[in-house]
Amino acid sequence: xxxxxxxxxxxxxxxxxxxxxxxxxxxxxxxxxxxxxxxxxxxxxxxxxxxxxxxxxxxxxxxxxxxxxxxxxxxxxxxxxxxxxxxxxxxxxxxxxxxxxxxxxxxxxxxxxxxxxxxxxxxxxxxxxxxxxxxxxxxxxxxxxxxxxxxxxxxxxxxxxxxxxxxxxxxxxxxxxxxxxxxxxxxxxxxxxxxxxxxxxxxxxxxxxxxxxxxxxxxxxxxxxxxxxxxxxxxxxxxxxxxxxxxxxx
Amino acid sequence: xxxxxxxxxxxxxxxxxxxxxxxxxxxxxxxxxxxxxxxxxxxxxxxxxxxxxxxxxxxxxxxxxxxxxxxxxxxxxxxxxxxxxxxxxxxxxxxxxxxxxxxxxxxxxxxxxxxxxxxxxxxxxxxxxxxxxxxxxxxxxxxxxxxxxxxxxxxxxxxxxxxxxxxxxxxxxxxxxxxxxxxxxxxxxxxxxxxxxxxxxxxxxxxxx
Numbered sequence: 001x002x003x004x005x006x007x008x009x010x011x012x013x014x015x016x017x018x019x020x021x022x023x024x025x026x027x028x029x030x031x032x033x034x035x036x037x038x039x040x041x042x043x044x045x046x047x048x049x050x051x052x053x054x055x056x057x058x059x060x061x062x063x064x065x066x067x068x069x070x071x072x073x074x075x076x077x078x079x080x081x082x083x084x085x086x087x088x089x090x091x092x093x094x095x096x097x098x099x100x101x102x103x104x105x106x107x108x109x110x111x112x113x114x115x116x117x118x119x120x121x122x123x124x125x126x127x128x129x130x131x132x133x134x135x136x137x138x139x140x141x142x143x144x145x146x147x148x149x150x151x152x153x154x155x156x157x158x159x160x161x162x163x164x165x166x167x168x169x170x171x172x173x174x175x176x177x178x179x180x181x182x183x184x185x186x187x188x189x190x191x192x193x194x195x196x197x198x199x200x201x202x203x204x205x206x207x208x209x210x211x212x213x214x215x216x217x218x219x220x221x222x223x224x225x226x227x228x229x230x231x232x233x234x235x236x237x238x239x240x241x242x243x244x245x246x247x248x249x250x
Numbered sequence: 251x252x253x254x255x256x257x258x259x260x261x262x263x264x265x266x267x268x269x270x271x272x273x274x275x276x277x278x279x280x281x282x283x284x285x286x287x288x289x290x291x292x293x294x295x296x297x298x299x300x301x302x303x304x305x306x307x308x309x310x311x312x313x314x315x316x317x318x319x320x321x322x323x324x325x326x327x328x329x330x331x332x333x334x335x336x337x338x339x340x341x342x343x344x345x346x347x348x349x350x351x352x353x354x355x356x357x358x359x360x361x362x363x364x365x366x367x368x369x370x371x372x373x374x375x376x377x378x379x380x381x382x383x384x385x386x387x388x389x390x391x392x393x394x395x396x397x398x399x400x401x402x403x404x405x406x407x408x409x410x411x412x413x414x415x416x417x418x419x420x421x422x423x424x425x426x427x428x429x430x431x432x433x434x435x436x437x438x439x440x441x442x443x444x445x446x447x448x449x450x451x452x453x454x455x456x457x458x459x
Contacts, residue, residue, distance in 0.1 A: 017350045018375030063375040104435050108372060110428065115349065115356040117424035118415055122346065125416035127332035128317065130324055131262065150394070 018060065019067035020108040022049055027105075034105060037098055039078055043071040067101075074098055148230040148239050150220070153199070156239050157216050160203045164212055178211045183218030191228065191243050199230065199239035251286060253277065254305050267322025267413070270298040320412035321419055347387065354380045355389060359411070359420065360429040363393040363404035371435040381405065389414055 016022040026045045027034055050068050054061040077097045190197050202219065206212050219241070222228045232239050260276055261268065268276075274293035281288040302323055306316050317326045327335060347355065354377050357369050369377050384390045384405075393406035407420070417423060 017353055018373055020374040060375060067374060104372075104374070107432055107434065108374065110425070110432060111356045111360070111372060112353055114360065114424055114429055115352040118356055118359075119346075119349075119352055121415045121417070121424075124329065125414065127329040128315070128326040128416070129332070129335050130326050131265070150392075 016049075016053075017112075019064045020105060021112070022046065022053075022064070023067065023105060024109060024112070034109070035102060037102065039071065039075045039098060043068075043075050046071055070101060074101065148232045150223075152232065152239060153216075153219070153223070153230060156199050157212075160200065160212055160216075161209065164203075164209055178214040180214055180218045180221060183215045184222060187215075187218055187222060187228070187241070191241070196240045196242040199241055202241070251284075253288075254301060254308065256280070257301060257305060258308075261316075261323060261325045264324070267320045267324045269322040270295040270302075272322065273298050317416065318418045319416055320409050347384075347389075348380075350375075350377075351380050351383055355384055355407075355411075358384075358390055358405050359407050359423055360426065361434065362406040362420075363396075364406075365396050365398075365402040365404050367402060368434060369405075 016025065023042070023046065024034075026042055026049075027037060030038070030041060030045070032038055032042070046068060050064050053064050074097045187197075187202065190202075202215055203212055206215055219228075223230065228241050228243055230239050230241055256277060257273060260273065260280075274288075274290065274295075277288045277293060278290060280286075302316060309315060313328055313331055314325055315328050317324050350373075353373060354369055357372050358364055361368070366377060366381060369381075381390070385392070388408055389411040390405050391408050393404045395401040396404045411417075412419065412422075420426070423429070
């Protein structure tokens with residue numbers, strides 16, 4: 001048994017990836033059936049480990065405490081004679097109080113097992129080598145036009161801003177009124193006239209930073225509403241904006 | 251000319267997985283230049299698959315293998331030659347993913363796109379830092395925001411994830427049928443507003459699909 005009074009007594013524990021991981025470990029160590037956990041025994045063991053975890057890893061301690069509370073709650077319920085147990089909210093009459101936790105454990109275990117399998121694959125993948133060709137020539141493999149993600153847009157936007165910064169010099173300050181709505185209308189109008197518009201073209205006659213920002217926000221909003229899409233034919237070409245396949249106007 | 255030899259040459263020179271469609275397109279385009287007619291109709295994905303199967307047989311005598319990864323085919327060395335090849339490289343490999351990272355990644359892989367709260371409900375532990383690592387390692391990326399209160403960020407795996415684990419596609423994941431279906435615990439309704447999550451950009455490996 002553990003003697004906590006012994007000065008400098010230290011124990012090396014397996015590292016647990018979280019409270020559920022610790023529970024699984026204890027269940028296995030005590031050779032219990034996961035579907036029939038002995039709550040009293042497990043709780044006792046768990047609290048023992050909890051003590052050490054809260055001392056060493058404060059960051060995770062909170063998560064471990066949550067499960068400790070759940071365990072104690074379940075234990076307290078099972079201690080009461082059945083006719084004195086408070087009916088639990090949402091729970092079916094007579095449902096095993098352990099069930100919720102068991103279900104969570106079982107699901108967690110499935111993902112944990114899958115992660116082991118992934119680890120094996122990673123190891124196998126590491127042992128095979130592809131030819132490390134530097135791509136000296138630009139590929140023109142017909143990949144089709146690729147859709148552009150939000151980060152590509154953000155990157156392109158950054159370039160527009162940088163360009164605007166270069167242009168910025170001394171100028172008169174005047175009130176600027178641009179709303180996202182105006183810009184949404186502007187972008188939609190342009191797409192009515194042209195099938196596709198280059199991303200940069202949207203900013204051509206825009207010179208102030210607030211206007212650039214508002215235009216970009218309008219663009220993002222339209223993408224979010226699935227009114228427009230952005231695509232790029234290859235890694236270095238310009239981003240094009242076009243109407244999504246099913247334009248339903250709000 | 252033997253089409254399998256043409257394909258072999260293409261795969262040898264390629265620096266990424268090529269799909270059946272890409273291989274078919276290359277056969278046709280190259281054929282035009284070489285004055286060799288390939289017809290699109292005769293190069294269905296199924297036909298290419300058959301050719302690849304045949305090509306795999308040809309490779310039996312060699313130290314190479316054809317792998318099916320990230321939606322396409324690639325030539326690779328066989329596992330047993332790893333010691334000799336690794337001796338050639340001064341490999342400073344990035345450290346393997348830690349087990350919390352792998353667990354988190356597994357949850358994302360099977361249930362993407364998924365929010366942080368949902369992942370935490372499965373794992374029973376906070377995953378903020380782990381998510382950041384996974385984004386940095388370019389195996390996951392932000393897929394957008396969920397249409398639920400708080401509009402949390404949702405995450406998905408990248409094509410590089412498939413390459414890193416040598417998976418053909420997401421259906422190639424171990425035990426995929428069951429883990430796609432398993433009911434996940436509900437994440438807690440935002441009791442405490444979470445700290446704003448940072449939108450981070452995945453470094454390198456941006457994908458062009």
